[in-house]
Amino acid sequence: MPKDNTLARENLLSARSLRYLHEIDLHGGVRAAADALAINGSVISRQVAQLERDHGVVLLERRGRRAVLTEIGLSLVEHFRESCRRDADMLAQLEDFRSLRRGRLGIGVGEGFVENLLATVLERFSLQFPDIVVELRSGATSEIIAMVRNDDVDLGLCAGGGSDPAIRARTFRAAQFCALVSPRHALAGERRIRFEQLRDQRLIFMPERFGAQQYLDAIIRAERLNLTPSYRCDLFSAAQAIAAAGLGVAFMSTDAARQYLDAGRLVALELEHPIAREFSSQAIRRVGRRLSPAAEFLWRHLVEAMQRRWAAAPSKQGE
Template sequence: MELHQLRYAVEVQRRGSFTAAAEMLHVSQSGVSAQVAKLERELGVRLFERGRRTATLTSEGANLLPLMSAALDDITNIEQTAGEIHGLTRGNLRIGTIIGCSIPGYLSAFAEFRSAYPEVRLNVREGNSAELITQLSSGDIDIALLAHTDPLPAQFDVTTFISEPIVAGVPVGHAWTQKPAVSAEDLAAANILTLTEGTGIRTALQRTCSIAGIEVKPAVEAHSPETVHALAARGAGVAVLSTSMITAPLTAVAIEGAELARLSVASRARPGAAVRTFMRTLRAHLPDLSAG
């Protein structure tokens, strides 16, 4: 049994096919298939049921693949911890962030970590929060900086540094500035500008309106809170964002029964040394994160 055979088998499980696993590993499909078959012969069990385009776990595979994944995590941890013993953190660190992330504390932490540990190879991926949760769960990324409404999976190590209700952002002189709060019905009648599906803000908006029995269809959806804010400031509609995102020239107006939007950093359980070090660096900058 060799490490690369375990890696191939784990990747087939994650991707659902030998072809997709081969593409991710940058090796031939036949090579992945041959090595997994060799591993199955050595173990005396069949790990996967092979379909024409898919590979699904057998009952034996369902028992063994989590152990293989944990073993690979342990190997990575050993390698990175050995580097720490010699005063150097090494390895690969895959960071997932919300699209267009320019939060000052995150950027400061990233720069500090990169300067302190130049031997660590950093890979940054952007996506909406739903995508980041999926990627973190599957092991495609090591750390996720994401916005969410529901609690994150229990197997994640989570630090939440912003938890606040969504609000409506309107320009000076808008009729809503005279109201203590607006209802879901008010939102349904307005031109709503907000973030795209899969983001924490959008989920909070949908949940708030659904509880009130109202369906709200945004007039404009954008990836960037800055874009939503700028459009609302120019009179294009009402921005729905979290409280701290609404700044001058917009005025924040409360939404009745508003759900909370949370901004958190999460990593998988049993993180390697590089992940632990980056998380410590990021947490040291968390007071700055709400400034942007």
Template sequence: MRYFLAVVQHGSIRAAAEALLINQSAISRQIQSLEEEYEATLLDRHARGVRLTPAGELLFSAIREIGFASERAKSEISALQGLKRGHIKIHAIESMLQSVIPNVIEKFHEQFPGVNFEVILSGSDAVVTAVRNGETDFGLTLGTHATPGVKTIYKMDCRLTAIMRPDHPLAASRNLSIANLATWPVGVATRPTGTRQLFDDACRSRGVDILPKLETNSVELLHQFAFIQDAVVVTSDVVLAGSIKAGRLVARPLAEAELNSGSFEVLVMVGRKQTVAAERFLLFLGRAFERSPAERNGA
């Protein structure tokens, strides 16, 4: 069953073999043995990998439910002892790892020091996929289109702001627009991230042409770019909250409605019963999502 699950999760026998450090032939034999046992084809092979057949879908779902039940039982036994142990797995975009997740983990750890965390940095699509496939307890990402098998339980406004040094000429203004940034070196996320899409939509609708000085998928590089004289970074104030709170950077709101239409979201798999540890942590996370940006980041 382990090999079957690995093939489904990695999308091909080759990728599963590389992840498990075994020969492809060993996995193929195990899959063949399973198909003989169940008297059904479980995987359709194609050029880019494999996909589940209807019979394979049933088996995968059953195995996954057994795994969830086992995790839940361990968690409930631990809860009887005061939640002395536990394991929480989270997939999240980098924006959520800068301040929100570390702050919530710190507060949770104060009450439940025996619970361990596994946090996986992923892109938005990968977060959704991990949640849908039951590979993680929950995910944090920028708002996405509705996905079957996934539901949103918490939302936090994602407003894009102009972030810069306090001595930047634009820092004195409290009412900026995209057009005000056109003559300055601008740093933004790379396509196809959600924040970049919001930025591009705002520029297009206002007829403003901005050629970014820096495009990157690294939050830390955007952070460092914001300290360059005359540079402006367009991203959520949540992302660089630590430096903003410390006064090393300032965030100025932008007037365009498109830039305030996004949201960070906590996603869970539909029908999955969370472990006791994950349930408790989600309560902490929900409170963080409900607070103002300043409160959320430790002000």
């Protein structure tokens, strides 16, 4: 072992610099990263430049007006994230050994799931772990998958999405995917409609990152239709309000619109299309992540609740 530790110290990777690289990658640039961290952008630039000098590599390159990470920069970011995951796993183990029951549990959840499913599961969870703080973060399907993949939350519950090798999912048949209209709408008495009947209606779409919109887009492609929405909004509650006012037709599961349906402010029209009948929901966690006892408890009861509620065999096994 060398007596002079100077070189060893110089070769150590700066955790602060690696975190700055992570933030640059996460937010899409130095300025955006600095804004997110509430620091001056020059601080980040100096740290990254020092890391480049220490190791003789280029970590950022210019693409137009933006600075993006090079291949080696992205490798360092992944190294940082993996280190954070290992640290989190070790801290969870220490937590178990100390038999502590305090802490935090993060759940990414799509609109429409909290009231109809999570509330029942959380009641049991709160009795078992009264001192655990539960943080609910909402988002579209792609956003919730990203939260779970990046360990921003422990678990996710959302509409069914595409496959991701970093995500372990239990997928279930969801509540019915429908067109939603005001009781005063001309189609309100139909109860079941073909999608072509909506061709001339004012339609309400969600952004493409939403699972419900992805199913809707798949139906439109299958029907070979070219439709332009009258509204596009990123909240199911906003889409419901617009539809309830008689201004358009919204699309989502009956669970997501349960309050409006129960209040008689919206009518659900079943879509006669096989893709609509395939609408699914999923509980997700990151592959390889060791969950805390509290998170494992919630995961198990969440999956059990989904199985009881929708009585569907999961498309992905491996509890």
